[in-house]
Amino acid sequence: MTDEELAYVYWALSDAFVDTEVDYEAIARQTENYDPEEIRRILYHEIAPVCHTNLETVIPMIWSAFNLENLKADIESMLSMRKNSYFRRQKDKLLIRWLEFRYSYIWKEIKKHYKS
Template identity: 60%
Template sequence: MEHPISRQERADIRWALSDAFVDNEVNYAAIAKQVKDFDKKDIEDILFSEVAPVCHTNLESILPSIWSCFNREELESDIEKMLRLRQQSFFRRQLDKLLIEWLRYRYKYIWIEIAKHYQNKK
């Protein structure tokens, strides 16, 4: 049985996955290498339910504000704030479920590219 993902490990995973949402060439192999020690399904869930809802707007804008990397502390703070709001509001949870499904569809290619390089076969 795998150990649960610690708070620090989760922050590291989020940071690695955020690289897929910057406006430059994405090194999917490097992202996969950083998260390879964790369950593939857990990584996919973190990508779409935690990182993408906060970072996707960077890829949607004509002139993205983030070119090379997000600010790590701000990223973590924004994700934690979103998760608290989701937990506190039934309405927010329902809206986020729809958003997450759209993000899974819209950014499926990101997961496909990461999964191609994923060494953990779970």
């Protein structure tokens, strides 16, 4: 996956964390040309750790779409911190497990719209 394709996948998956009705079918259409397991990994290891707080606030800041440049910068920063800190990696492992549990419905909804 090129950097441009990855950014496109980031932006598509981030739609699951906005404060409007989520179009899971559209997310599936935008990501269906890639390995589903890689999309799932990106969802829970890269997107959810950055975007999940938007769904957990009383008044979410992001209603319609995340800013792609800010999203990419936030993910790159998180990945860099994860790479450079043993403690951050351990903390993120726990966070990712919780996110996979808490937001398991997101992957189920996306996956059911993939063509078999």
